[in-house]
Amino acid sequence: MAAHDPVEQKYVYDFAEGNKDLKDLLGGKGANLAEMTNLGLPVPPGFTITTEACKAYLTTGREPDGLAAQIEAHLESLEREMGRRLGDPDDPLLVSVRSGAKFSMPGMMETVLNVGLNDRSVVGLSNQAGGNDRFAWDSYRRLIQMFGKTVCEVPGEEFEHALDEIKRAKGTHNDLDLDADDLRGLVDAYKQIFAKHTGREFPQEPREQLDLAIRAVFDSWNAERAILYRRQERIPADLGTAVNVVTMVFGNLGPDSGTGVAFTRDPGSGAQGIYGDYLANAQGEDVVAGIRNTVPLQELEQLDKTSYDQLLGIMARLEEHYKDLCDIEFTIERGKLWMLQTRVGKRTAAAAFVIAGQLVDEGLIDLDEALHRVNGAQLAQLMFPRFQLDHEFEPVAKGIGASPGAASGKVVFTSARAVELAAEGESVILVRRETNPDDLNGMIAAKGILTSRGGKTSHAAVVARGMGKTCVSGADELEVNVPAKKFTVGDHVVSEGDVVSIDGTTGKVYLGEVPVMPSEVVQYFEGELDPDNTDDALVRSVHRIMTHADAARRLRVRTNADTGADAARARRFGAEGIGLCRTEHMFLGDRRELVERLILASGERDREDALAALLPLQRADFIEIFREMDGLPVTVRLIDPPLHEFLPPLEQLAVNVAVAQERGEDVAKEEALLAAVRRMHEENPMLGLRGVRLGLVIPGLFAMQVRAIAEAAVAVVRDGGKACPEIMVPLVGAVQELETVRAEAERIIAEVVGDSGVEVLIGTMIEVPRAALTAGQIAEAAEFFSFGTNDLTQMGWGFSRDDVEGAFFWRYLELGIFGISPFESIDTDGVGRLIRIAAEEGRAARPGLKLGVCGEHGGDPDSVHFFHEVGLDYVSCSPFRVPVARLEAGRASITTTGSDSR
Numbered sequence: 026m027a028a029h030d031p032v033e034q035k036y037v038y039d040f041a042e043g044n045k046d047l048k049d050l051l052g053g054k055g056a057n058l059a060e061m062t063n064l065g066l067p068v069p070p071g072f073t074i075t076t077e078a079c080k081a082y083l084t085t086g087r088e089p090d091g092l093a094a095q096i097e098a099h100l101e102s103l104e105r106e107m108g109r110r111l112g113d114p115d116d117p118l119l120v121s122v123r124s125g126a127k128f129s130m131p132g133m134m135e136t137v138l139n140v141g142l143n144d145r146s147v148v149g150l151s152n153q154a155g156g157n158d159r160f161a162w163d164s165y166r167r168l169i170q171m172f173g174k175t176v177c178e179v180p181g182e183e184f185e186h187a188l189d190e191i192k193r194a195k196g197t198h199n200d201l202d203l204d205a206d207d208l209r210g211l212v213d214a215y216k217q218i219f220a221k222h223t224g225r226e227f228p229q230e231p232r233e234q235l236d237l238a239i240r241a242v243f244d245s246w247n248a249e250r251a252i253l254y255r256r257q258e259r260i261p262a263d264l265g266t267a268v269n270v271v272t273m274v275f276g277n278l279g280p281d282s283g284t285g286v287a288f289t290r291d292p293g294s295g296a297q298g299i300y301g302d303y304l305a306n307a308q309g310e311d312v313v314a315g316i317r318n319t320v321p322l323q324e325l326e327q328l329d330k331t332s333y334d335q336l337l338g339i340m341a342r343l344e345e346h347y348k349d350l351c352d353i354e355f356t357i358e359r360g361k362l363w364m365l366q367t368r369v370g371k372r373t374a375a376a377a378f379v380i381a382g383q384l385v386d387e388g389l390i391d392l393d394e395a396l397h398r399v400n401g402a403q404l405a406q407l408m409f410p411r412f413q414l415d416h417e418f419e420p421v422a423k424g425i426g427a428s429p430g431a432a433s434g435k436v437v438f439t440s441a442r443a444v445e446l447a448a449e450g451e452s453v454i455l456v457r458r459e460t461n462p463d464d465l466n467g468m469i470a471a472k473g474i475l476t477s478r479g480g481k482t483s484h485a486a487v488v489a490r491g492m493g494k495t496c497v498s499g500a501d502e503l504e505v506n507v508p509a510k511k512f513t514v515g516d517h518v519v520s521e522g523d524v525v526s527i528d529g530t531t532g533k534v535y536l537g538e539v540p541v542m543p544s545e546v547v548q549y550f551e552g553e554l555d556p557d558n559t560d561d562a563l564v565r566s567v568h569r570i571m572t573h574a575d576a577a578r579r580l581r582v583r584t585n586a587d588t589g590a591d592a593a594r595a596r597r598f599g600a601e602g603i604g605l606c607r608t609e610h611m612f613l614g615d616r617r618e619l620v621e622r623l624i625l626a627s628g629e630r631d632r633e634d635a636l637a638a639l640l641p642l643q644r645a646d647f648i649e650i651f652r653e654m655d656g657l658p659v660t661v662r663l664i665d666p667p668l669h670e671f672l673p674p675l676e677q678l679a680v681n682v683a684v685a686q687e688r689g690e691d692v693a694k695e696e697a698l699l700a701a702v703r704r705m706h707e708e709n710p711m712l713g714l715r716g717v718r719l720g721l722v723i724p725g726l727f728a729m730q731v732r733a734i735a736e737a738a739v740a741v742v743r744d745g746g747k748a749c750p751e752i753m754v755p756l757v758g759a760v761q762e763l764e765t766v767r768a769e770a771e772r773i774i775a776e777v778v779g780d781s782g783v784e785v786l787i788g789t790m791i792e793v794p795r796a797a798l799t800a801g802q803i804a805e806a807a808e809f810f811s812f813g814t815n816d817l818t819q820m821g822w823g824f825s826r827d828d829v830e831g832a833f834f835w836r837y838l839e840l841g842i843f844g845i846s847p848f849e850s851i852d853t854d855g856v857g858r859l860i861r862i863a864a865e866e867g868r869a870a871r872p873g874l875k876l877g878v879c880g881e882h883g884g885d886p887d888s889v890h891f892f893h894e895v896g897l898d899y900v901s902c903s904p905f906r907v908p909v910a911r912l913e914a915g916r917a918s919i920t921t922t923g924s925d926s927r
């Protein structure tokens with residue numbers, strides 16, 4: 026082998042040569058088999074062919090030089106150790122060939138057991154097993170079946186049919202009723218199937234079986250299902266897979282043999298205590314394939330107490346060694362226990378938290394490691410309410426699970442009705458064909474939102490996700506008739522006031538009320554569950570880990586909140602300020618009238634009147650928010666959307682005018698509105714007259730808002746409270762824009778604030794690429810930057826979010842142009858670079874410049890890590906995302922040597 030050639034790469038590792046940290050090279054399965062071997066656990070001897078060999082094979086299309094010789098050498102030493110030769114007719118060594126990449130991946134080649142059997146060695150195997158013909162032929166038929174299916178792509182059903190056929194002829198359902206002759210007959214049938222599909226006889230040469238199986242494992246790296254899975258899970262495409270060649274041990278040797286799987290704790294709840302299944306007289310996947318009824322692992326104690334006790338000892342040992350929940354696969358051959366696999370086991374979100382807490386209690390890990398072991402996605406999952414679907418409930422429709430959670434309530438079709446009924450204490454579901462900004466109050470009031478149109482990125486979906494509110498969108502079986510206040514679905518007619526239930530995770534819609542289970546984790550965050558005084562292990566653990574995350578994190582976490590109620594909830598969830606208070610809603614609802622007056626104002630006087638009427642209303646809103654935040658910073662964004670968003674749609678106005686004219690009514694106002702809407706029409710509203718541009722064009726608009734903010738702060742302070750306002754100017758692209766707004770704002774603030782002691786910061790959003798690139802200049806006029814990552818992403822990529830997500834994102838995701846929508850997780854290479862530049866140049870120009878981010882990315886786990894790394898001071902996200910951001914900010918701050926969390 027390689028001994029004489031020092032530069033030849035080592036492609037094959039004996040189990041004794043590896044360890045658990047070599048997953049990149051040996052794959053997960055191989056690394057852990059090596060680890061168990063070195064722990065002295067009973068692992069059947071074997072070796073691992075590295076991912077490097079696989080990569081070399083995949084790039085050149087042939088096995089790399091030296092691989093064959095290295096396999097030969099390791100096989101020889103295995104044969105020596107076992108005292109048998111592969112496929113020896115008299116006393117065959119048999120092996121399994123098992124794939125094993127760094128991350129376990131469905132779609133990869135399955136295992137081939139019993140490699141080395143052929144028409145002659147099957148007899149030898151029987152003799153060695155004391156004349157157990159049945160066992161030998163069962164093993165042989167399994168080899169042909171697995172080899173045929175996974176190595177040669179023979180359709181698996183054909184083998185299954187043949188097996189069923191024999192069982193039927195025999196009048197049984199149980200494979201244990203088949204005797205040696207039946208199985209010998211089955212082997213013949215299998216061979217015919219094999220020959221028919223492959224055009225060749227089943228290979229009798231053991232070494233050829235082995236080589237073909239190894240090659241098939243390599244090839245399976247590029248199987249379609251594997252490629253799709255990698256894309257979905259964002260697993261790099263170039264890792265390659267290792268191949269494990271393992272001496273066979275036999276669980277199908279009789280009633281004193283068997284095979285099983287187990288977890289060292291309950292992977293569903295995290296509860297301590299073993300958890301597994303065992304199947305006597307069986308091989309390989311029988312135990313999970315459901316071909317016979319398995320028994321709970323505990324029953325093994327009756328069957329084979331020695332093995333059972335040994336297994337428990339090994340499981341305890343593994344937990345202590347891996348310091349985590351492990352899952353294992355094992356086989357018992359005539360009373361001797363063999364370990365065939367272990368790995369750190371998958372678990373539910375709840376179990377992840379519970380187990381991390383337990384392991385800290387047990388002294389196996391510290392709190393840093395516990396924090397590393399859980400993540401924001403899991404926490405988010407634990408915060409959604411759920412349906413209790415133990416009753417018989419049939420969905421009537423299925424849309425898109427646009428914003429997770431579970432909600433039941435009376436159906437309403439308008440925002441106004443939603444607000445009305447909610448005020449009476451009713452739970453309501455707002456049903457619309459699609460929603461628009463005018464539905465905001467109704468959406469806030471509703472328990473859930475159901476639309477018949479639009480995808481995951483429709484207005485309803487995006488807003489609902491932002492609010493943490495359950496939403497099913499695009500349930501296109503629904504025929505929604507808003508004027509008639511009803512919708513039909515199939516034969517059902519659902520009218521206003523009827524109760525429906527929607528599941529924002531599955532997208533399912535139910536008639537009637539499905540009972541909802543509240544999430545105990547939300548109860549905890551709401552302060553309704555005392556973590557020091559509950560026997561709920563999940564809540565105790567969440568509390569402990571959150572406390573540690575808060576202590577560890579550098580990033581502050583603020584919230585996006587537009588109302589006092591939102592602000593209050595966000596504070597309970599741990600928000601340390603408001604990073605984005607939008608003022609748009611302050612122009613909606615019954616204030617529309619005033620906005621229309623403002624827009625239609627024919628002279629300076631009219632406009633001033635309208636603004637003067639808006640001022641006290643806005644001031645009252647701000648007072649409520651400042652009180653709620655009690656001295657925590659509140660960043661108020663001056664009005665941002667194009668003003669025509671506050672006017673009725675063109676078509677509706679045109680109809681109104683026509684109808685009113687028909688009736689001979691006075692249409693002067695409608696006509697004026699219609700003219701305004703026509704005049705204000707924009708081809709590209711997102712790039713049009715909005716943000717700071719509005720402030721510079723409409724005299725008095727920003728001034729009114731600045732005054733309302735400053736007066737509110739002063740009022741709160743005069744009342745003995747605290748207020749810490751930060752005024753944020755949207756859509757700035759040039760420092761001159763900001764300077765102009767700033768000059769006026771400073772004048773007003775100075776006038777209002779007087780000697781009250783109130784301090785008002787003035788800063789800007791960085792959401793136009795030009796702003797990021799001229800951040801050094803802009804910082805001269807800004808006390809803080811807040812990155813508006815939604816707009817920055819839109820403008821950075823040059824696509825309009827509302828249009829592109831439905832139109833072509835699916836294709837981009839399919840092609841791997843992005844692994845995840847850049848609206849969900851920050852595009853670190855492009856948009857992230859703009860943020861980096863702006864942060865650096867901004868801080869260089871103004872040391873101490875406060876940097877934050879608002880927008881949905883602020884609550885996205887991966888993005889939070891990026892913002893931490895770039896050195897921002899805070900992230901701001903919707904109230905429900907605040908705990909997620911706290912947790913991830915904590916995780917970003919700790920460094921651990923911990924295991925891969927995938």
Ligand code: ADP
Pocket residue numbers: 069120121122123124135136138271272273274275276284308309310354355356365366
């Ligand atoms: P997977 O990755 O799908 O779990 P494995 O390679 O672990 O595939 O193989 C599946 C099952 O095959 C194992 O759980 C074990 O029961 C059986 N098996 C694999 N190798 C051997 C072996 N050398 N001896 C006995 N059984 C084996």
Ligand code: MG
Pocket residue numbers: 354366
């Ligand atoms: Mg396995």
Ligand code: MG
Pocket residue numbers: 755792813815816
């Ligand atoms: Mg914006």
